[in-house]
Amino acid sequence: MDKPLIVGVDGSDPSLAALDWAVDEATAHGVPLRIVHASRWEWYEGHEPSFGINRSSVQALSDHIVASAVERTLRRTSMVKVTSEVVSEDPAAALAQLSAEAGGVVVGRRGRGELAELLLGSVSLSVAAHAASPVIVVRGSEGKATGGLGTVAVGVDDPEEAAHAVRFALHEAQVRDAAVIAVHAWRCPAREMPDVPAPTDDDHRRRAEQLVEEAVRGAAAAARSGMTVRGRTVEGHARTALLDAARTADLLVVGARRRKGHVGMQLGPVNHAVLHHAACPVAVVPHV
Incomplete structure (x- = not known):
């Protein structure tokens, strides 16, 4: 900045x-x-x-x-x-x-x-x-909003779309001497269908881990010596995973997945959820 x-x-x-x-x-x-x-x-x-x-x-x-x-x-x-x-x-x-x-x-x-x-x-x-x-x-209580927890969390989905948010999170973490935690939520839809044998979740978890690894690879390479950049994959809804991460973070960073609607430019439902309910400040970073 x-x-x-x-x-x-x-x-x-x-x-x-x-x-x-x-x-x-x-x-x-x-x-x-x-x-x-x-x-x-x-x-x-x-x-x-x-x-x-x-x-x-x-x-x-x-x-x-x-x-x-x-x-x-x-x-x-x-x-x-x-x-x-x-x-x-x-x-x-x-x-x-x-x-x-x-x-x-x-x-x-x-x-x-x-x-x-x-x-x-x-x-x-x-x-x-x-x-x-x-x-x-x-967002957050007066004490919570001032930071000091030593973590900047960033939501990642598609690695290319997440690039701007990850870079922003890295920069914020550097000035705070904090770690970067890249959070990605995954689900196995077939498991949620009735009368269908529960599938193995190994493939879904493996793909999620690969996605996070790809998203943070560049950030980890650019991070200064001794700085922590790690990924976290969570089974479940993205909004839940991000709100959980916000409880122990100084800042939550999300990409701005904007879409055109009948009432003009809108944010996606996950961004709405974290902006309304996160326990710490939330940074919304445009993809472009």
């Missing part, structure tokens, strides 16, 4: 947790931090704008949010170059557009407003589905 890191803030506790995570991340990578607040955030979260809205009050609140975020950053460290801005736009669209200029975009798991608990169905998910850069959704 050499481009600036962008963090979206709205003044809520989850966004402040995201800000703290972004400050530490920018410091570790030695990159500038760009704090962004979209002044339409609360409208996006369920507040209906009225014709009597006081725009000067909205601007004053927005200015206060970013000023407070800058002050919080400088209290946390003096080692990062920080800039801030207020944009009068939809927050998801603004962050997705700005992502083309960023090494990554950091957002909280939810924000303020009447629909705060559903933010992951709006801003965070929308940014993750459309951003050109990796998007990190800061």
